Amino acid sequence: MASETRPFLKMNGLGNDFVVWDAREKPLRLGRDVIAALGDRDTGIGFDQMITVERSSLGVDAFMRIHNQNGGEVDACGNATRCIGRLLMEEAGKELVTIETGAGLLHAFDAEGPRTVTVDMGTPRLNWDEIPLAEEFADTRAIELQIGPIDDPILHTPAAVNMGNPHAIFWVDDVEAYELERIGPLLETHPIFPECANISLAHIFAEDQIRVKVWERGVGLTLACGTAACAVGVAAARDGKTGRKTTIHLPGGPIGIEWRESDGHVLMTGLTEVEFEGEVDLETLSWRKTASGDQTGEAGAAS
Template identity: 85%
Template structure:
């Protein structure tokens, strides 16, 4: 029996990159090991997350399933939501789409710029049990957590926020002054985070301008993380470090974040890019490019 090949799109939002499958007509399930092999940047396609676009049980435009590079399934990914929002809008000829995710229903709309998309990420979780934490903290703007010597910690007292996934934000004077690749895994799996956490270093360098570096849960260092950008903006506003509208500067580029006062929703705006089309042999996991970028979702439809 001949092995099956399936087409995909390679996309990114500010360098936070994804392999996108269209599984609305033909379901697709890959093992955790297969996802990790495809996600490997040396031997596979290489990506931060794998996105599977499926039919929504809620009757909205699509359901978005998200797997990290290590094969673990997660509920939220802001930059992927912007990318999938762009594809669905192009496909349907609409300027607003609704996407079902494990973190709830999200809405993406055209930001009136070339490949720029805004996503309503909903209301952030600020209580300790929403994030979640392993123990109760009355104030999540700065919890008791540190790494390093007690009398001279490397990092300490992070703010914590949920954007459908857990985030810890450490305010520092220089995001490059720390070896996040070393301390990130330790903090990600700290016992205070029963579901793990995304770890961000953040520095307010000008009015409403925040520089951020992110260790993403299940991924590692990343050029951009949309939910982390949202979490940092919310944490900054809660602690009067910035206003409700700020620009988050990630290694891959800027994201505009607004924590809307009228309803508490977080809006995220930034660029998206289609890098190329490709196809994968699902038995051998061999893959190849089949086309250039700037295409619509039909190019990734199941064969």
Template identity: 80%
Template sequence: MAHRPFLKMNGLGNDFLVWDARDEPLRLAPDVIAALGDRTGGIGFDQMITVERSTAGVDAFMRIHNCDGTQVDACGNATRCIGRLLMEEAGKDVASVETNAGLLHAFAGTAPRMVTVDMGKPRLNWDQIPLAEEFADTRAIELQIGPIDEPILHTPAVVNMGNPHAIFWVDDIEAYDLSRVGPLLERHPVFPEGANISLAHVFAENQIRVKVWERGAGLTRACGTAACAVAVAAARDGRAGRKSTIHLPGGPLEIEWRESDGHVLMTGPTEVEFEGDIDLDTLEWTRTAPGDPAEEAAAS
């Protein structure tokens, strides 16, 4: 395979290894992806993004793998990052990105490196999440963890934003060990395809603090589809309006569940951390160029 260049990017700390495979296809085995994703012996990332030629005639196809090597259909923060690269490359203010979850559109923000992505409509029916059994109301399903008479967490809202999400409303997101309960809930039998698990707390009007255990990736500093799912769930049962700010460990995302067409818009920053080169036979890698100036200044 020899050497391949790559980018390391992040959206609010949700970080990605990005390959340009439009001219030279690239497919890596799950164990290789997991080795690269390891934060002690590899490059370290939440998701690996492979940018490929689109068969739908749009700017690019985005293939997404979690750091454990599993492939997933959607990643909102990655869509913003890839959208930024495609817009800069073409000198445009909009980019269309094909994913396994559908066609997504990214738009340049008013501030440098800010990107808005149209995540499409949320899927809210039980069989669209999907769930293993029918629930008439997905705003709060019968699910709990812990003792029956005193559960640790219970009655989550469920939303599919390209990936399945379960949102538990709590008074303090730090009062729970999400690294312990997240893996149990992620693979609960009610979620046949697994689920991203979020703890959410509305602490002011349209202001929601969120912590996420991401399916196949674990605790993450930010998860764009989770932010969208939380905003939709909050609006559905009156906890917030259709515009809200989701505060993740990595920073805030602005979410709008547009009333006119039901689409969810997500706005936030993107960063190129550095450029690199890797020998795919040995997995040895080096940095070849710095990233965005602001990122370099902050690190110095």
């Protein structure tokens, strides 16, 4: 039986990178082990998330299926939504597209600046059972959670927000002062988070300017996480630390967040990039670049 070769795009939103498959005409479902192998940065293509664009059962522009690097499926990814929104708008010649996700319908539209896309991420979920948390908290702006000695914890009392997936935000004076690669896995899988959680360290360093470092569930340290940026912006405004419009500074670059007062929706604006086009043999998982992306340069081979 001949092996199957499928084309893909490699994209990123501020360094949060994706392999994107178009499965609208020809369905594609890969096993968890295959996704993890392709996502491996040493032996595979390497990515934070794998995105499969499928036909929408609701009749909107597309359905976006999201798998983390470890092969687990998740409901939301803000940076991927911006990237897929850009592709669909360019393909259809439209300025607004609607994308069906596991977290609901999301709207992407052109923003000022080349390759810049805004996504309406909908309303945040703030109640303890919506996030979800394993026990009831009347106020999720600061839940009872700490890591380290009881009398001198390393981190404590995070805000909790769901932006299509669960987030915990710890307010700190310096996001680089903590070994997030060590404590992130412990917090991600803490029993208080029955669905695990994305863990953010956030520091407000100027008016409405927040520096953030993220440990993403099922991925690890990431250059950018769109839903984390949304969650931080909401948590900061909700606690009166900032206004409703903030700039979230991630290692991969800035994302603009607005928690709109009129309807409670969160708008996220940032850059997108096509890194390259490629194709992969789904039997051997060998792959190669076939064309360059937004940046000029020769398309080379990889295996």
